[in-house]
Amino acid sequence: MSKIVVFVEHTAGAVTRASIEALGAARTVSEDVTAVLAGEGAQAVAATLGSHGATRAVALDAAGASRDALAADVAKVVREQGAAAFLACATSTARDIAPRVAALVDSVLFSDCTGLTAEGGALRVTRPWLAGKVIATLESSGPVLCATLRRNTFAPFEGGGAAEVIAADASTDFKAVLKGIAAKAGGKLDVSEAPVVVSGGRGLKEAEHFAMLEELAAAFGNAAVGASRAVVDAGWRPHGEQVGQTGKTVSPQLYIAVGISGAIQHLAGMKTSGTIVAINKDADAPIFKIADYGLVGDAFEIVPALTAAVRELKAQG
Numbered sequence: 001m002s003k004i005v006v007f008v009e010h011t012a013g014a015v016t017r018a019s020i021e022a023l024g025a026a027r028t029v030s031e032d033v034t035a036v037l038a039g040e041g042a043q044a045v046a047a048t049l050g051s052h053g054a055t056r057a058v059a060l061d062a063a064g065a066s067r068d069a070l071a072a073d074v075a076k077v078v079r080e081q082g083a084a085a086f087l088a089c090a091t092s093t094a095r096d097i098a099p100r101v102a103a104l105v106d107s108v109l110f111s112d113c114t115g116l117t118a119e120g121g122a123l124r125v126t127r128p129w130l131a132g133k134v135i136a137t138l139e140s141s142g143p144v145l146c147a148t149l150r151r152n153t154f155a156p157f158e159g160g161g162a163a164e165v166i167a168a169d170a171s172t173d174f175k176a177v178l179k180g181i182a183a184k185a186g187g188k189l190d191v192s193e194a195p196v197v198v199s200g201g202r203g204l205k206e207a208e209h210f211a212m213l214e215e216l217a218a219a220f221g222n223a224a225v226g227a228s229r230a231v232v233d234a235g236w237r238p239h240g241e242q243v244g245q246t247g248k249t250v251s252p253q254l255y256i257a258v259g260i261s262g263a264i265q266h267l268a269g270m271k272t273s274g275t276i277v278a279i280n281k282d283a284d285a286p287i288f289k290i291a292d293y294g295l296v297g298d299a300f301e302i303v304p305a306l307t308a309a310v311r312e313l314k315a316q317g
């Protein structure tokens with residue numbers, strides 16, 4: 001059976017949802033999954049990873065080490081385990097670590113993958129290419145299949161168990177020190193993490209009208225507001241909210257596109273969402289081609305009605 005090493009992240013003493021998904025993905029193809037994690041409190045978090053599918057967890061004593069040193073330590077674990085695959089969820093930290101690990105184990109990295117299979121002993125990943133027009137199935141020609149996985153795409157492992165915890169010394173040979181990571185003000189959910197994303201486009205006419213989407217997102221309670229590039233370029237919304245080819249890739253359970261035409265570059269960032277709802281006054285808007293539910297009409301009438309309906313349903317419990 002193929003051994004798999006998964007890079008795990010944690011914040012405030014708890015494993016992140018993204019890493020739980022990466023462990024879940026690993027368990028769909030292997031029963032021998034080693035989690036590797038670092039930073040303050042890594043050992044305590046390591047002890048909880050059995051419940052998410054890890055069979056062992058290597059806790060590196062590496063609080064503050066730079067990413068190059070951390071990647072070297074993670075690559076060492078990959079080699080020591082004789083792993084056939086190295087996986088991480090496609091967070092900003094993992095996007096920094098994973099290419100370095102891939103290089104250190106003489107492999108290439110497949111980024112932002114949406115599928116993982118093991119057929120006849122061959123591990124393969126799938127990922128969208130050409131702004132989502134093509135889904136490529138890829139096998140590594142290197143010794144280790146290295147991949148980052150798209151968030152909200154893989155299910156957590158159900159079953160649980162106990163993981164063997166291994167405390168390991170980390171490299172002290174690093175060139176930079178990570179002093180800390182500051183949470184962004186306001187505690188808002190990020191579009192790439194939220195289970196529900198309500199995105200607005202030029203059809204909202206002006207920046208102030210995004211208040212309508214903020215209200216709908218607040219009614220859901222677990223939603224983030226996203227934006228098309230047109231409105232980001234216009235300065236209506238920050239770039240951190242942009243969804244698409246030159247923005248963030250999102251894959252929430254529910255994506256609501258309001259006044260967004262559905263240009264290919266926008267679709268590239270959201271077409272793998274679970275359920276897609278489009279609200280647009282133009283019945284021929286391309287967004288309707290990929291929408292599961294389409295509402296043809298004026299966003300200024302539909303969105304407040306939808307917000308009221310969500311609030312009512314929430315009130316009913």
Ligand SMILES: Cc1cc2nc3c(=O)[nH]c(=O)nc-3n(C[C@H](O)[C@H](O)[C@H](O)COP(=O)(O)OP(=O)(O)OC[C@H]3O[C@@H](n4cnc5c(N)ncnc54)[C@H](O)[C@@H]3O)c2cc1C
Nearest residue numbers: 201202203228229230244245246247259260261266281299
């Ligand atoms: C290299 C490159 C990279 C790009 N990257 C991205 C990217 O990452 N993300 C991205 O989004 N775009 C990206 N774009 C831009 C993309 O091509 C589109 O221009 C952009 O997505 C259009 O934004 P929009 O849908 O908000 O605006 P529009 O295309 O102007 O669409 C507005 C929509 O609102 C509807 N509407 C108007 N009034 C109402 C109303 N009252 N109620 C309901 N609907 C209404 C209209 O019918 C229309 O469909 C990129 C382009 C290039 C060339």
